Amino acid sequence: MNDLLNLLIGLAMGLNLVALGTSRLPSLIRVAALQGMMLGIMPLVIEHEWRVMVLVIAVATVIMKGIVIPALLHRAMRTANIDRDLNPLIGFLPSLLLGAAGMIGAVVLASWLPLLPEHRESLLVAGSLASVFTGLLLLIGRSKAISQVCGYLILENGIYLFGLLLIHSTPLLVEGGILLDLTVAVFVTGIIVDRIQRAFDSLDTRRLTVLRE
Secondary structure (H helix, E strand, C coil): CHHHHHHHHHHHHHHHHHHHHCCEHHHHHHHHHHHHHHHHHHHHHHCCCCCHHHHHHHHHHHHHHHHHHHHHHHHHHHHHCCCECCCCCCCHHHHHHHHHHHHHHHHHHHHHCCCCHHHHCCCHHHHHHHHHHHHHHHHHHCCEHHHHHHHHHHHHHHHHHHHHHHCCCCCCHHHHHHHHHHHHHHHHHHHHHHHHHHHHCCCEHHHHHHCCC
């Protein structure tokens, strides 16, 4: 079971590097969607006996992160008529190098933490820290609003992954709450993206610095 879980987490960590290295918004959205779907099925891999709550959260996560939210982002991208983030605040190569360094640092830090024996052999903590760091890099280093939303999605994936450490001791109500918050946040962000596009004819969030009261 740990081997399959570590394989999924390893693939999710690899997708972090793909997200940092691409300038194409459709590819970035697909990466966030695929990573979200992979994380959605992880509770079913971890649990020995599938509870109703675990099944509900897994299905809801896969549908929302893998289908609904990416569809909303694709719609916003088509409305704005953009498909690339060509002027990031942090270049793609530096972002990729920082992401790789953060992944290595996450693995080292996870090995130092006083984890339970059942978690020492898994990459849950390392994958969580790496995803949070990747999300922060995208939020800080990209200039397009849609890229930043994808960064927020990947960051939340890291939080979700960390929450799986408690799957045996607590129900996944917290994860359900995070998923709801995420959905609301993406809807609100979609509205903001539309307003930015109408006001500036661009989704470059640096344009917001010219606003004055």
